[in-house]
Amino acid sequence: MKIGCPKEIKPQEFRVGLTPNAAREAAAHGHKVLVETGAGVGAGFDDAAYIAAGAGIARTAQEVFAETEMIVKVKEPQAGERALLRKGQVLFTYLHLAPDPDQTRDLLASGATCIAYETVTDDRGGLPLLAPMSEVAGKLAPQVGAWTLQKANGGRGVLLGGVPGVNPARVLVIGGGVVGTHAARVAAGMGADVTVLDRSLPRLRYLDDVFGRDFRTGYSSAGVLAEHLARADLVIGAVLIPGAEAPKLVHRADLALMKPGAAMVDVAIDQGGCFETSHATTHAAPIYEVDGILHYCVANMPGAVARTSTIALSNATLPFLLALADKGWRQACLDDPNLLNGLNVHAGHLTYAAVGAAQGIKV
Ligand code: NAD
Structure with a gap:
């Protein structure tokens, strides 16, 4: 041919x-x-x-x-x-x-x-030709989040991994699918203190079995989410409801709970975003600020690499x-x-x- x-x-x-x-x-x-x-x-x-x-x-x-x-x-x-x-x-x-x-x-x-x-599709109902881009975006998310947290970008000026005598940053990953798992692994590898929230108990069991030493898991309810938002330096949004617009899990009022200069990376922005305050950005101008919280919402993250x-x-x-x-x-x-x-x-x-x-x- x-x-x-x-x-x-x-x-x-x-x-x-x-x-x-x-x-x-x-x-x-x-x-x-x-x-x-x-x-x-x-x-x-x-x-x-x-x-x-x-x-x-x-x-x-x-x-x-x-x-x-x-x-x-x-x-x-x-x-x-x-x-x-x-x-x-x-x-x-x-x-x-x-x-x-x-x-x-x-x-x-x-x-x-x-x-x-x-x-x-694949035999397990997965999407094998979408997964590689989710893997890339997931691994990029802590990298761009770490950059967003730098002072010159308006962030809190916190280093993800900390140094001896200084605590690492707290990273919250919402959604523990392909993007979320890759994001959590990289953030943990950079030395951050990482928690992944998901709604699927089988998924949480899998993550705990395989990565229990690297990061913690939690059930994604509004109350648990609010507790983690208040502590987080970096929040990564990685939820997906197949075929539907992303659910809005963090509302504008929730930003007041967060530390000034904290960063949010909304990877789910290609499905409309899972933070109410997200709007799509480009690699040329990737971040903006709302109520003191930095947002990174690039819709085609894999294009960066x-x-x-x-x-x-x-x-x-x-x-x-x-x-x-x-x-x-x-x-x-x-x-x-x-x-x-x-x-x-x-x-x-x-x-x-x-x-x-x-x-x-x-x-
Ligand atoms: P996935 O299906 O593998 O994982 C999604 C996870 O979200 C699932 O584990 C599901 O249980 C969980 N979830 C659903 N509702 C939830 C809720 N309310 N709270 C917590 N968790 C919840 O999907 P994926 O491949 O990881 O993709 C995630 C998102 O990233 C999608 O929107 C995808 O389109 C997007 N994406 C964006 C880019 C980009 O460049 N911005 C690149 C690749 C993928």
Whole structure:
């Protein structure tokens, strides 16, 4: 199969859909890979690395779309890219169609077969192509939180790990899923005094079994949360109710309970945020202050570490990509119900119930 990888054109997107190593694997399976010139530069991969891996380099995105049978990307196709898709072509990327009727309309009109990373599942009901980005955002959260706490940024001037004779900072992580667990591990590794709150007792049992020496766990009720907010130097919001907007767990009035200059990192901001006072920020201006409390609410945190994020994403997508290329999308989806769950659009038909429900389109 001919596989194409265009350069991402969404503003501030430095990741790329294929690493040179992934291109090498595809070439070893007998596929032809065509990468747009400069596509990997933001993630630290130059054209020469792709050529060494056996890929060809195209001068334009138009060439990539016109000459290949499957397009591999990171972000949802932008309007100009959607116009280049054609009937029978396969698109494999993040789509997030539910809140995006314009994109849904264009993908249906294109006649292409569109498989969304975010709805591919695994045998345990997890989302294997979303998890790597949650791992990245989780590990970044204490790092950006520590930076936000520095005096020059308006923070409390507290070092997460403390020093001999001075207590470490207290870090509260709300939500102990993929983001929360990675955040707690890193914060504990930096020497902070960490507590993770969750609503799921099985999850709390798991965290306590595996990480009981590194951090404490607590049941996330309003009362327990208020107690921990009053003590925390850094609060990391990492809750998710699948398919729903994030619940608002910290209200504006609660900020008065907190220490002046404390920091909050709302990782759940891409689902609307779990603090009432959160609004999405960018890497260019990541923090703002409300009632003396610093807020960090960057909606695409993994973009800050585009190289790590690209490699992590490519590691997760590669087995699915190879199945699609080796067998063709139809047989690959028939053989693997988890990949079939990724199918959102085919030949002018919407094939994913939740997107249909969100947009009033029959599936
Ligand atoms: P996850 O499903 O693995 O974990 C969510 C956890 O929240 C679960 O353990 C659940 O029990 C818990 N939870 C639900 N309601 C709760 C409540 N009221 N109190 C405490 N815990 C509660 O999800 P995840 O992969 O860790 O993702 C968390 C959030 O981070 C999502 O909104 C995701 O979209 C977001 N995210 C953001 C970025 C970014 O760049 N900002 C990147 C990746 C993920």
